[in-house]
Amino acid sequence: MVKPSNDRVTVCYLQELKKQKKKISALTAYDYPIARLLDEAGVDIILVGDSLGMVVLGYETTLPVTMEEMIHHTKAVARARKRAMVIGDMPYLSFHLSLRDSIENAARFIKEGGADGVKLEGASPARLKLVEALVEAEIPVMGHVGLTPQSVRKIGGFRVQGKEAEQAEAIFRGALALEKAGAFSVVLESVPAELAAEITSALKIPTIGIGAGPHCDGQILVVNDMLGLTSDYLPRFVKKYADLSGVISAAVQNYIAEVGRGSYPEEAHCYHLKKENAGLARKVRQKVAGKKRRPVS
Numbered sequence: 365m366v367k368p369s370n371d372r373v374t375v376c377y378l379q380e381l382k383k384q385k386k387k388i389s390a391l392t393a394y395d396y397p398i399a400r401l402l403d404e405a406g407v408d409i410i411l412v413g414d415s416l417g418m419v420v421l422g423y424e425t426t427l428p429v430t431m432e433e434m435i436h437h438t439k440a441v442a443r444a445r446k447r448a449m450v451i452g453d454m455p456y457l458s459f460h461l462s463l464r465d466s467i468e469n470a471a472r473f474i475k476e477g478g479a480d481g482v483k484l485e486g487a488s489p490a491r492l493k494l495v496e497a498l499v500e501a502e503i504p505v506m507g508h509v510g511l512t513p514q515s516v517r518k519i520g521g522f523r524v525q526g527k528e529a530e531q532a533e534a535i536f537r538g539a540l541a542l543e544k545a546g547a548f549s550v551v552l553e554s555v556p557a558e559l560a561a562e563i564t565s566a567l568k569i570p571t572i573g574i575g576a577g578p579h580c581d582g583q584i585l586v587v588n589d590m591l592g593l594t595s596d597y598l599p600r601f602v603k604k605y606a607d608l609s610g611v612i613s614a615a616v617q618n619y620i621a622e623v624g625r626g627s628y629p630e631e632a633h634c635y636h637l638k639k640e641n642a643g644l645a646r647k648v649r650q651k652v653a654g655k656k657r658r659p660v661s
């Protein structure tokens with residue numbers, strides 16, 4: 365049975381949604397106010413993505429993002445959510461270490477960050493071993509295959525993956541292997557819709573697509589992209605649901621203009637001394653700054 369919508373989203377709930385062919389909604393978030401809005405709107409999964417590096421911290425890629433940055437932002441997101449599942453994205457070089465160090469890093473997302481699970485990119489044999497070990501350590505894992513941005517140096521850019529047979533097979537095998545290793549779901553990023561559809565029907569765990577067509581069990585977008593907060597180039601799979609850049613620019617220009625002409629703040633925005641204390645400010649000025657200078661008109 366699918367749980368009522370105000371209960372916490374769990375791994376079982378997501379798997380039940382897949383069984384019932386109900387779609388899963390996921391978005392990234394990096395801070396308290398946006399996470400609160402997403403949670404209140406009813407999104408199922410909030411991913412604290414390492415896209416943080418590119419859309420919030422101004423890095424060119426996700427590679428410089430650190431564990432400290434990820435934990436800091438995961439804490440803020442976890443404080444805001446009531447219902448959604450919060451997943452922390454393991455940053456580059458946080459899970460390419462010894463099994464022990466990688467597990468410790470993943471556990472920080474749960475113990476310090478307040479996340480419900482972690483996501484990690486790739487499906488190499490070492491990665492699969494780590495997924496098994498994390499599941500053994502009671503840490504739910506979301507896999508990620510297709511375009512894996514942490515491999516941007518190897519791939520040579522942010523391009524669609526799996527258009528040719530060899531790569532498509534590797535992605536398919538990777539998704540199956542992640543399921544076998546115990547991942548509870550897998551992100552398919554920038555792969556042909558036809559390939560994503562076949563993977564989705566072959567897997568028992570839910571697929572979450574980003575640039576992977578409509579047949580995945582769920583969809584995820586980077587929240588800054590879909591809200592129109594990203595000024596750079598956007599991939600074709602992004603749909604802008606709002607133009608918050610436009611809204612923010614107009615508001616700030618309006619503020620600057622009003623401050624400039626003195627029409628902000630208005631009376632409604634001011635605090636005043638009580639009538640019986642009307643002379644207090646003048647007295648304080650005289651005491652502190654002396655009597656000689658003329659009062660401000």
Ligand code: KIV
Binds near residue numbers: 392413553
């Ligand atoms: O970091 C991120 O935002 C992601 C999503 C694009 C899936 O990995």
